[in-house]
Amino acid sequence: MLQAISLSKNYGAYCALNQLNLTVKAGEVFCLLGQNGAGKTTTINLFLGFIEPSAGQILIDGKELDAHDHERRKHLAYIPEVVMLYGNLSAIENLDYFSKLAGFNYGTKSLTDFLTQCGLQESAHHKHLSGFSKGMRQKVGIAIALAKNAKIILMDEPTSGLDPKATAEFTQLVKQLAAEGKSILMATHDIFNAVNVGSHIGIMKQGELIHTLKASEISANDLQELYLQTI
Numbered sequence: 178m179l180q181a182i183s184l185s186k187n188y189g190a191y192c193a194l195n196q197l198n199l200t201v202k203a204g205e206v207f208c209l210l211g212q213n214g215a216g217k218t219t220t221i222n223l224f225l226g227f228i229e230p231s232a233g234q235i236l237i238d239g240k241e242l243d244a245h246d247h248e249r250r251k252h253l254a255y256i257p258e259v260v261m262l263y264g265n266l267s268a269i270e271n272l273d274y275f276s277k278l279a280g281f282n283y284g285t286k287s288l289t290d291f292l293t294q295c296g297l298q299e300s301a302h303h304k305h306l307s308g309f310s311k312g313m314r315q316k317v318g319i320a321i322a323l324a325k326n327a328k329i330i331l332m333d334e335p336t337s338g339l340d341p342k343a344t345a346e347f348t349q350l351v352k353q354l355a356a357e358g359k360s361i362l363m364a365t366h367d368i369f370n371a372v373n374v375g376s377h378i379g380i381m382k383q384g385e386l387i388h389t390l391k392a393s394e395i396s397a398n399d400l401q402e403l404y405l406q407t408i
């Protein structure tokens with residue numbers, strides 16, 4: 178479980194995030210919506226420890242862990258808008274590289290299992306990443322998160338630029354991760370996708386979480402209307 182308690186980030190006099198309270202339990206997908214500059218990436222970067230909070234706490238499974246804590250890093254995986262991989266290596270070689278570099282402990286499974294789970298079994302060994310579509314690269318990002326065995330996955334606009342089929346495939350994988358008990362926090366601009374994949378939806382405005390909703394209790398049309406009224 179991932180929690181932010183009164184989490185704030187100031188840049189000088191400018192408040193990018195103001196007293197955010199947010200909980201993502203195991204099996205939940207929390208989708209963050211908001212205009213450009215609303216504070217979505219700031220939130221994710223704070224959780225990841227890329228930036229230090231000005232105030233507030235970050236808890237994992239109820240325990241306050243700071244950005245330098247090995248345990249916090251171990252529990253988190255990150256899928257950005259563009260997953261950075263080595264184009265001159267195959268998917269399995271990329272996975273092997275990151276796994277060895279970070280010392281992933283994935284138990285009895287093999288790296289091929291993770292790529293297979295992401296539907297990449299055909300191209301895992303034979304094709305260099307430079308020949309992968311963006312959708313395939315994002316799936317490799319999920320395979321890396323699986324190999325890391327992270328219980329919390331932070332995603333920053335992971336389906337941006339994907340075609341509808343690739344988005345649907347990625348979304349299906351996110352649902353599987355949630356069903357396995359991962360806690361997922363995803364920043365997105367895609368309202369339809371947020372309703373489809375999210376268990377919870379948060380609307381941010383000027384560094385504040387204005388609304389938190391259960392996805393099952395709102396349609397995409399109503400969410401769009403609320404979003405447009407809010408921002």
Ligand SMILES: Nc1ncnc2c1ncn2[C@@H]1O[C@H](COP(=O)(O)OP(=O)(O)OP(=O)(O)O)[C@@H](O)[C@H]1O
Pocket residue numbers: 188191193211212213214215216217218219220
């Ligand atoms: N290093 C920084 N110094 C000063 N201001 C910053 C810095 N990083 C972010 N900001 C500001 O903080 C605010 C929140 O930015 P953030 O990137 O979190 O927004 P976002 O909701 O992710 O937007 P987008 O949808 O464009 O990715 C913006 O006004 C941004 O300009």
